[in-house]
Amino acid sequence: MTSPTPSYSRRRDLRSQRRNVAPKSARRKNRPWQTIIATAAATLLAAPFALPAFADSAEPDAIDVIRVLEQAQTVSINADATGVAITREGYTVTTPPPPPPLVPAPQALTGGYASTADTFTNNPASPVQWPFTQGVPISDGFGYRSAPCAGCSSKHQGIDMNPGRGTPIQIIADGVVSEIGNPSGELGVYAIIDHVIDGERISSLYAHMLAGSLRVNVGDQVRVTDIVGQVGSTGMSTGAHLHFGIMRDRAFIDPYPYMKEKVGS
Ligand SMILES: [Zn+2]
Structure with a gap:
């Protein structure tokens, strides 16, 4: 009801x-x-x-x-009201994420080499051979550059090769060891080997090698493909790589075109 x-x-x-x-x-x-x-x-x-x-x-x-x-x-507002407190829900301001870094595509460096492993191949039958048995990326070329670290040279007297830490480094031709160095210097653990190639006095430099990996002494007679040491990052270096240099009559030249010509690949 x-x-x-x-x-x-x-x-x-x-x-x-x-x-x-x-x-x-x-x-x-x-x-x-x-x-x-x-x-x-x-x-x-x-x-x-x-x-x-x-x-x-x-x-x-x-x-x-x-x-x-x-x-x-139910909704009238007193005329004496001086203000109405408004409570807003909290909010959070977030910074938009930074754009992804620009990753440079592999490209030809000064002198025609590339930061890819196929920029050269070795020829095991040649009297002059690359420092590695296979092609490896080249991350920095010969010539002037912005110094990659405090104390690093802005005039790059060689090429930087990147096969990975610990990779054995082979001597490019028959010769005699003329100079070696300890980790304290700019070049870290290094060796310089003198050659006579096609009638020219040529020297090869292997720098930043792994501490304790040096296998030669000054005056040693060496043969092509003998191991001089292993890839490291001693001296003024920002990462494991081989700094490889070529001198003609004790003056540095660009190793890449020279090696391309002498190795033939
Ligand atoms: Zn270098």
Whole structure:
């Protein structure tokens, strides 16, 4: 069972009691409903939401006005209010990730060599051979460059070859060891071997070798493909590589075209 629906006048009286005002029945003479409508309209002007339409009646019923008034009461703002505290949800500012570094594609370096392993191949039948039995990447060529480290030379007197740490280094031709060095110097563990190749006085330099890997002494007679040492990073070096130099009459020349010509591959 449901409670009997109170009459309109009864509901108006109940609403009036909740709002501590005299029952509408007692106020009707003093407050004609047109005045109530005017009051409602004034209040609604301050209501920050869409107003319910007054349906299909040209003259809204007082019940509708009260209903709107009650709704408006729930959102009316005291005129004395000095401000409304607004709480925003926290947010986080993140810096966009940096763009990926530009990775230079393998390309020809000064002198025609490349930072790829196929920039040369060795010829095991030649009296002059590359320092490695297979082609290896060449990371830095001969000539002027921006120094790769504090104390590194900006005039690069050789080529940097990158077969990996510990790779055995072979002597390029028959000859005599003329100079060796310890790790304390710029070249780290190194050896210089003098040759006579096609009637020219040629010297080969192997630098930055692994500490303890040097296998020759000054005055040693050596043969092509003898092992001089292993690839390391001693001296002024930023990573394991062979700094390979060629001198003609004790002056450094670009090893790459010279070796390409003499090895033939
Ligand atoms: Zn170098």
